[in-house]
Amino acid sequence: MQLKHIDRGGALVAIAVMAGLPLVFDSRYLMGVLTVAAIYGIWSVSWDFMSGLTGRENFGHSLFIGVGAYAAGFLNTAWGVNAWWSLPAGMLAAVVFALIMGIPTLRLKGPYFALAMLSGAVIMQRLMLIFWEYTGGEEGINGIEPLIRSPLHFYWFVLGMLVLTVVLLGGLARSHWGLILKAIRGDEATCQAAGLNVTYYKIASLVISAAFAGMGGALYAHYQLQVSPQLFAVVTSITIITMVYVGGMSTIYGPIGGALLLTLMTELLRNFGEWRLMVYSVALILILFFLPQGLVAPTWQKIRHRLAGGQP
Amino acid sequence: MFGSSLSKRSFTQLAVALSAAAVFLPAQAQQGPIKIGLSTAVQLQVGRDTQEAAKIAIDEINAKGGVMGRKLSFVVADETENPEVGINAIKKLTADEKVDVIVGGYTSGVTLAQLPHISSAKTIYLGVGAASPAITAKVKQDYDNYKYVFRVGPINAVHQARGLVDWISGHLIGELGLKRIAIIGENAKWVQDLVPVLRKGAVDVGADVKMVEFFDTSTSDFSPLLSKIKNSDAQFLVVVLSHASSDVFAKQWYDARFPIPYGGIDVKSQDGDFFDRVGGKSLSEVAVNFAVRAPLTPKTVPFFDEFKKRTGRVPVYTAFGTYDAVHAYAQAAERAKSFDTNAVVGELEKTSMAGIAGWLEFDETHDVKAGGKYMNLLFAQWQAKGDRVVLWPKSLRSGSMIMPPWLAK
């Protein structure tokens, strides 16, 4: 599907609105919520790139997020390194783990790959707790410096990184990369027979997905100013998968809508804070049953259909 | 089909946008009531009692006309035991609810994670539940940014360690002749701060420390640890517990009819219903309490009675801190004749008043003073039918110590 002017226009409007909202409402709280939504957007888009396109759902995405965040945490506190190194460090750490986990497990069938990745995240979470003398255990690492002191500028920076993520990954998805990955989803054996180095593409897509997730993790660490083993939890992975399902699998831009929608929805429910995870879980079930194509991406498709006067 | 649903969708989107906008519009400020933000673990007893104690203090102050004519009110945010959630609670209270002061706390790790966010919001924070000295250490290290932080209760981990040593020396060794002890603690931050001081102090007063071990807060099977303790030849097991492990530990200790009695700091054991919750299996455990219904200060007994009247139960330690914190804040504001944060901070530093557990004053790091007329550790034992009998200090002793039933032969 080619990128039309209408898509570009829609994207620009969306970016402008997102950037402008905190200025319009002058609410620090809203800015915080949007920053977190944007980071979840980065995580969701990165997940969609690999799992959405290849159909190999990764239940352990939180591993890359956590590793990126802890890398940032260690660098910044224990080794006193300038905060800006966190981003490449987070990406590097995530890439390393993607290779460690991906190479042995990518040949497994769907559910087993999912659960193998899940195991990786669980092990990492446990290790953080076991070596509590170095990692701070349950309570994690705190005292991380903010990346950019002004919350507004930091928000714009995160937004910028989100845009960068979507542009890069979306571009890859629309190129021959995307075609190959989708072909692998369709019928891996045929691809292999046709001479494609399937393994290379699977591992590469996992690595790319991980890199952006790790970068998002580093951003999160510099926002919360602390990291804890909760980042590795299954719940994090499931939340992201839910966001992608709501947004529309394999669309790359859909997950951003999913991230925004779910984050805002839970804020609207914040007086019933304990209900948040319940809402997510029920939402996931409903989506799986009734809206397997998601909500955001199909909606946009309809809108652009209307705006383009019925042209596909 | 999509013609009508597109407009339906647009309408829904508009409605969502409007309600979202309404939700995020800045809260009303200025001449309303003073808002106290309670950040606590709402699900647990410490959280429930924080709220109740705040209500009692606020009602008392409002009955006398409030503070400089303005009434007090409060809002609650759940910080759970998770640093992430804790940070969000602070953000909700400061950026969204725009509270004038925050009172609360329980898990030290959560408080430590919240500190930078409290500092950047320039809001006074009165801690009532977390014991790690690291929290108030920041006040000295970086006064300008962290002067807003005070600890009203409990006494910090180092003071608590000294309190434990005092009990070991006077009661365990002095009166019971039990010299060989084993020490176990959860690997939570405040315990890590406490145990080294405890160990050294115990050795200094003549105890023979047979083993020291940390365990995971979420441990569910203590058999290996209990086995290790038994093999260490200890006569008494000193524990430092604050989270969920207390319940499981008590039950497993009892079920195995473990041959070594235990006691020490067990925060969950302070809950009035702990004994029943574990089916009576904490019988003979000696646990620290920060106050009991005795005239420690003129305010102690009336507070316990009022709390009992309102809730039907005995308060846990966060209640004492919360009650004292609200009164301390109100009095500081009165003395400063203003609610300006810097002015109130200055007056809070000069606080000198009767608290629930002892006389309340802060040291130069805004940490509550301990010992003597200030706050102390009290040791109470669970006895038959769930009665709590104070064993230490001697001046407050209300009964004699019992041994676990299977050892009392």
Next chain:
Amino acid sequence: MLEILIFGAVTSAIYAMLAVGFTLIFGVARILNLAHGSFYALGAYGAYVLTTIFKVPLLLAAPLVVLGVALFGMVVERVLIRPMRKSQLAVLMISLAVSLVVEQALFLIFGSEYRNVPSFIDQKYVIGGVDVAGQRLLTLLVAVVSIGGLYLFIQRTRLGSAILAISQDPEAAQYMGIPSDRIFGVVMAMSAGLAALAGIMAGPFLSVQPSMHLLPIVKAFAIVVVGGLGSIPGSIVAALMLGYAETLVAYGISTSWTEIVSVAATLLMLVLRPAGFFGKRAAF
């Protein structure tokens, strides 16, 4: 040494009860049910509710809870899982979602504090110098009896033969007129009931809190992968292996490392020999 033998046996027994049910539903219906841990949790909470709030005696409460959870399992299978059966991944997702909903419901109703499930036996026994709580020994006994009973049921009854038939060759079974769908429901009920029983037995001495479903499902999955998906003997052997491995690690190193044992075992098995030791079907 004797301690490790005894406690390892108790641990293995609980794991076996969980793993057998998990592998059964997979072997028969190809369902990887991540909500299996929830049945365990509901068993423990059910016992708590009936005994503490409704004051039902434990001996009566236990079978009631087992039946209740078995029914719940049937309903979940019929309403939520069966429509998704085309895609194993979808089943995985939805069962995971169900487990989260159950966890949150338990959290909202009961709060995060640990609950107290009463024991059947409140005495301590001394075996060769080792203090063992009576409840733990009873758990071991119940596990042996219930798994043994299940095995006999499958080998000796007509319904059992039908189950075996479906797990060996679903199409042929259908040609023979065996009502697969109804049997899936029954198998799910048995699987859920067994897990609930484990929860009732282990609740008194392990922790009862809303997220208690997580570790059991991780371990059940580990055991089933190691033993081979779909093989009951495989699950029992693997349960023993894992139970003892964990106990050895707990006594030798520390309890913090025990979770890693199962998860690492799963990972290694999946990577090295996805069919497990006795498995019929490979993971790729």
